[in-house]
Amino acid sequence: MLRTRWLLTAALLFGHAYGQATAPAVPPVPTLLTPGKVTVEILNVVFPDDVLALEARVQEAIRGRPAWYLDLLARTSESELIPYDVRLGISEAEFQRLATARRTVTVTGCSTITLLTIKEVPGQVYLRGGSGLDGLNGVSFRPSSGGIYWVNTRIGTASGQRAFTTSADDPLGVHSGYTWFLGTRRDGQLNNQWAVLDLSRDQTGRLIVAYVLQERRDGQAVRNVNVVVRTANCQS
Numbered sequence: 001m002l003r004t005r006w007l008l009t010a011a012l013l014f015g016h017a018y019g020q021a022t023a024p025a026v027p028p029v030p031t032l033l034t035p036g037k038v039t040v041e042i043l044n045v046v047f048p049d050d051v052l053a054l055e056a057r058v059q060e061a062i063r064g065r066p067a068w069y070l071d072l073l074a075r076t077s078e079s080e081l082i083p084y085d086v087r088l089g090i091s092e093a094e095f096q097r098l099a100t101a102r103r104t105v106t107v108t109g110c111s112t113i114t115l116l117t118i119k120e121v122p123g124q125v126y127l128r129g130g131s132g133l134d135g136l137n138g139v140s141f142r143p144s145s146g147g148i149y150w151v152n153t154r155i156g157t158a159s160g161q162r163a164f165t166t167s168a169d170d171p172l173g174v175h176s177g178y179t180w181f182l183g184t185r186r187d188g189q190l191n192n193q194w195a196v197l198d199l200s201r202d203q204t205g206r207l208i209v210a211y212v213l214q215e216r217r218d219g220q221a222v223r224n225v226n227v228v229v230r231t232a233n234c235q236s
Contacts, residue, residue: 026163026176029149032199032207033125033141037114040209040229042132044106045171051101054094061089103171110234113209127209135225136211139197151180154223155193155215158182164200172230175202190219207231 047055062069065087076082084095112130117123123143129136138154151158158180165176177200183193195213202208213225 026165026178027201028147029141029161029178029199030143032177032201033115035115035117035125037112038207038231039234040111040113040130040133040207041107041232041234042109042111043172043228043230044108045103045228046106047101047103051098054090054098057089057094058098061087102169105171107234110232111229113229129227133227133229135213135227136209139211149178149180151182151197153182153195153197153213155195155213156182158195158197164198172208173202175200175208177201177208190216192216202230 068087072082072085081099084092088095090098109132111133113133113136114128114130116126116128118126125141127136127139127141138152140152142150142152142157144150148161150161160179160181162179163176164179166172166174168174177198180197182195193215196211198208198210200208208228208230210228211225212227213223214221215223
């Protein structure tokens with residue numbers, strides 16, 4: 001199962017290891033930001049219903065023990081599975097089911113994305129979504145020093161650029177790129193905002209963009225974006 005920040009099911013079990021900086025061959029960010037308009041397939045990447053139910057139980061359990069869970073994460077090395085603990089709210093067999101679950105990928109439609117630059121803001125690259133991808137609008141990549149980029153979103157600037165490479169058992173295949181994040185998902189809070197963006201390329205050269213943005217005020221969802229697209233020759 002892909003353990004990245006933008007798909008959070010079972011990531012609860014894997015400490016900080018949602019987007020690992022383990023790949024020296026990850027291409028520089030600018031090579032993923034070639035200006036132009038490309039056709040993409042819109043993907044639905046989901047876990048089985050029983051796995052989602054297990055995740056909900058774990059979330060409910062750790063919501064009542066945040067200090068314990070944060071300490072557990074701090075004691076878990078990156079890329080390692082946290083040890084089973086009855087306080088996770090599920091049985092050991094259910095824990096193994098959650099840890100080994102795999103997602104399925106379904107193409108739900110076709111659209112376009114555009115990467116564009118403007119001369120007034122040198123180096124900055126803007127992302128625009130086509131039909132059905134309005135949630136991508138408002139995202140831009142701003143270069144900093146040392147090959148680092150910042151990602152501007154509608155709720156603030158995501159930082160913490162981290163390189164990652166997935167394994168062959170990932171439902172989208174092996175792909176390498178970068179993750180940026182803003183804030184932290186905090187279920188149950190009346191006010192919360194967070195965003196995660198993954199930008200990568202697979203071994204066939206296809207660009208993959210995965211973007212989650214959620215904003216909640218007074219318990220009500222203000223923004224809720226969950227988009228995964230991959231360049232492809234398809235027609236809407």
